[in-house]
Amino acid sequence: MIRFVTIVAMLGAQLASLPGCASNKRESDNITSADLSDSDTWKPVGFSVSGRAIEAITVGRGPARVLVVGGIHGDETEAQPSIGRLVELLGREPGASAATWRVIRDLNPDGTAIGRRANANRIDLNRNFPARNFEKRTRHGDKPFSEPESNLLAKVVRFDRPDLIIAFHSTASGPFVNFDGPGSADAVAFAEGAGTTDPRWRIVPEMGYATPGSLGSYFGQDRGIPILTVEFEREQDPWQVWHALEGGFESLARHLLSQAVERQLK
Ligand SMILES: [Zn+2]
Structure with missing residues (x-):
């Protein structure tokens, strides 16, 4: 605990200096008919460039609203085999009382189908959000929200107004958890829980490279x-991935529950 808190405190100053808000709304909208209402079974909330369903499910009944993005880079599918088990876990205690969890199975099913980071248009979805630091490039899109998948995520966020968003990735230097915005306490909770199953889990507050137009930036x-x-x-x-998810999300759920109790006491 002390180790994590220290790291977080050290980087708090850096985070405080990050840029403010920008908006760059896209006029056209590829997903006009999507039904974003909560469903306790998997159902499409939108479609990829190639027309693959992007499925979501909502479990739990807790006061916090959490959005889980099971995948966004199609060559980072480590969590995919555990998504079903994760949904079951979140539907049980302590998850069920802690939050209402919307889980998007995979935001980039076209990329996943061929093991490619980008979507079918060869755009990196995690560079396609209208963050202040968006950079127009061939692989980022001509403009933010040029892709139906990034557009869909923004629609879900507008609909749900989540208190927390969690996205799964993988990297050679993993496993770790990175956070953006006021997510340090949530990161501590996740890393502590995941760390009980594998001591390598740690918090990395800075990725060490630029992530213009990313979900975290925006x-x-x-x-x-x-x-x-x-x-x-x-x-x-x-199995390591699953046990980390199990430990991480149980710990996160307990953290969200304690936050809810604190709010009630105020
Ligand atoms: Zn990634």
Whole structure:
């Protein structure tokens, strides 16, 4: 605990200096008919460039609203085999009382189908959000929200108004959790829980490279929603991944419950 808190405190100053808000709304909208209402079974909330369903499910009945993005880079699928089990976990205690969890199975099913980071238009969805630091490039899109998948995520966020967004990735230097916006306490809770199963789990407050137009930049830094970027180790053993999710989300649920109690006492 002390180790995590120290790291977080050290980087608090850096985070405080991050840029403010910008908006760059897209006029056209690829997903006009999507039904975003909560469903306790998997159902499409939108579609990819190639027409693949992007499925979501909502479990739990707690006061906090949490959005879990199961995948956004199609070559980082380490968490995919555990998504069903994670949904079951969140539907049980302490998850069920802690939050209402919307889980998007995979925001980039076209990329996942061929093991490619980008979507079918070869755009990196995690560079396609209208963050202040968006950079127009071939792989980022001509403009923010040029892709139906990034557009859909923004619609879900507008609909749900989540208190926390969690996205799963993987990297050679994983496993660790990174956060944007006011997500440090959530990151501590997740890393502590995941760390009980694997001591390598740690908090990395800065990715060490620029992430213009990322989900974390836009929703976290610009809009102030706590974001956890959970980075598994690339090709991490699926059971290790599951146990980290189990420990991490149980710990996070207890943290959210204690926050709710604190609010009631105020
Ligand atoms: Zn990634």
